[in-house]
Amino acid sequence: QVQLVQSGVEVKKAGASVRVSCKASGYNFITYGISWVRQAPGQGLEWMGWISNYNGKTNYAQKLQGRVTMTTDTPTSTAYMELRSLKSDDTAVYFCATRRSLALRNAFDLWGQGTLVTVSS
Amino acid sequence: IQLTQSPSSLSASVGDRVTITCRASQGISSDLAWYQQKPGKAPQLLIYAASTLQSGVPSRFSGSGSGTDFTLTISSLKSEDFATYYCQQVNSDPLTFGGGTKVEIK
Numbered sequence: 001q002v003q004l005v006q007s008g009v010e011v012k013k014a015g016a017s018v019r020v021s022c023k024a025s026g027y028n029f030i031t032y033g034i035s036w037v038r039q040a041p042g043q044g045l046e047w048m049g050w051i052s053n054y055n056g057k058t059n060y061a062q063k064l065q066g067r068v069t070m071t072t073d074t075p076t077s078t079a080y081m082e083l084r085s086l087k088s089d090d091t092a093v094y095f096c097a098t099r100r101s102l103a104l105r106n107a108f109d110l111w112g113q114g115t116l117v118t119v120s121s
Numbered sequence: 122i123q124l125t126q127s128p129s130s131l132s133a134s135v136g137d138r139v140t141i142t143c144r145a146s147q148g149i150s151s152d153l154a155w156y157q158q159k160p161g162k163a164p165q166l167l168i169y170a171a172s173t174l175q176s177g178v179p180s181r182f183s184g185s186g187s188g189t190d191f192t193l194t195i196s197s198l199k200s201e202d203f204a205t206y207y208c209q210q211v212n213s214d215p216l217t218f219g220g221g222t223k224v225e226i227k
Contacts, residue, residue, distance in 0.1 A: 035216070045156075045164065045207055045218040061215050095163055104169050106211035107154035111163035 002026030004034075004096050004112035014121045017084040022096030022112050029077040030054050032099050035108065036070065036081045038092040048094075051079060086119045093117075122146055122210050126219035132227040139195040141222045143186075143208035151187045152212035158221075159204045167206075168193065198224070 007021040022034060036048040049060035051070040058070050069082045079096055094115045097108035123146040133139050143153065151171035156164035166175045168184035171191055181196045195202055203226055208219040 044221045045209075047216040047218070050214075059214055097163075103173075104154075104166075104211075105152055106216060107166055107169040107209065108164075109166045109169075109175060111165075114163055 002100075002110065004098065004110055006094075006096060006112040006115045008115065010115065010117045012086050012117065012119050014086055014088060014119055016086050016119075017082060018086060018117050019080055019082040020094050020096075020115045020117070022079045022081070024077040024079070024098070027100055027110075030074055034070070034072065034079040035097050035106075037095045037097055037108075039095070039114075040089065040092045043092075046092075048081070053079070083117075086117075088119050088121055091117065091119045122149060122213060122217055124208055124210055124217055124219035126206075126208055126222050128222060129220060130223040130225060132225050133198050134227045135198055135200055137198045137227075139198055139202075139224060141193045141206055141208075141224075143191040143193070143219050145189045145191070145210055148188045149210045149212035152210060153184075153186070153191050154209045154211060155182075155184055155193045156207045156209065157202075157204045158207065164207060169211075195224075200226075 005023045010018050012018050030053050033050050033052045035050045038046050051058045053072045067084050071080045096112040098110050125144045153171045155168040158164040167178050172184045183194050185192050205221045205223045207221050
């Protein structure tokens with residue numbers, strides 16, 4: 001079954017770190033990278049960055065530089081997103097997403113189910 | 122690259138023709154995608170490369186445009202189409218999304 005399955009709900013204190021996992025199955029994980037997108041409550045979608053599952057190359061959104069790290073474990077087909085120094089406005093649903101064809105030009109045809117991260121002060 | 126969607130919300134009836142626009146702050150060729158999102162769910166890809174229908178998406182959805190101005194059209198609204206729609210530019214990093222258009226039942 002082709003899917004991305006994410007880890008569960010997280011509740012963190014301000015200043016802490018969170019790590020969300022995204023396990024892929026049913027397609028060639030190495031071929032395309034994983035992007036992370038977040039959505040604050042009642043708000044729109046925000047792209048956070050991307051990691052190549054082939055060579056680990058990353059590209060992060062400027063506003064998150066220094067606080068976010070994306071990694072990938074190819075033997076288990078799992079991608080991870082760690083966000084540090086959490087603030088209340090990091091409260092959001094975090095999605096992993098990928099494309100499975102070059103023709104999609106970085107549009108995402110496969111998404112994880114989302115992971116709610118709540119940051120309390 | 123900023124994407125401005127309009128309207129931010131609309132009310133429509135089943136069977137209506139609905140048009141949503143997305144304007145880019147600079148030219149992005151045809152590097153635009155459209156998504157549908159329902160409450161509590163991940164976005165679903167509808168259209169990529171501005172006008173190519175994703176596999177499995179009903180033909181009542183269509184996309185057009187290039188450069189800076191793009192349109193998503195639903196030819197005859199069905200009950201399952203009430204949702205929020207987002208455009209996304211995939212021309213250059215950082216990838217960006219429009220603010221969304223919520224399609225509600227009239």
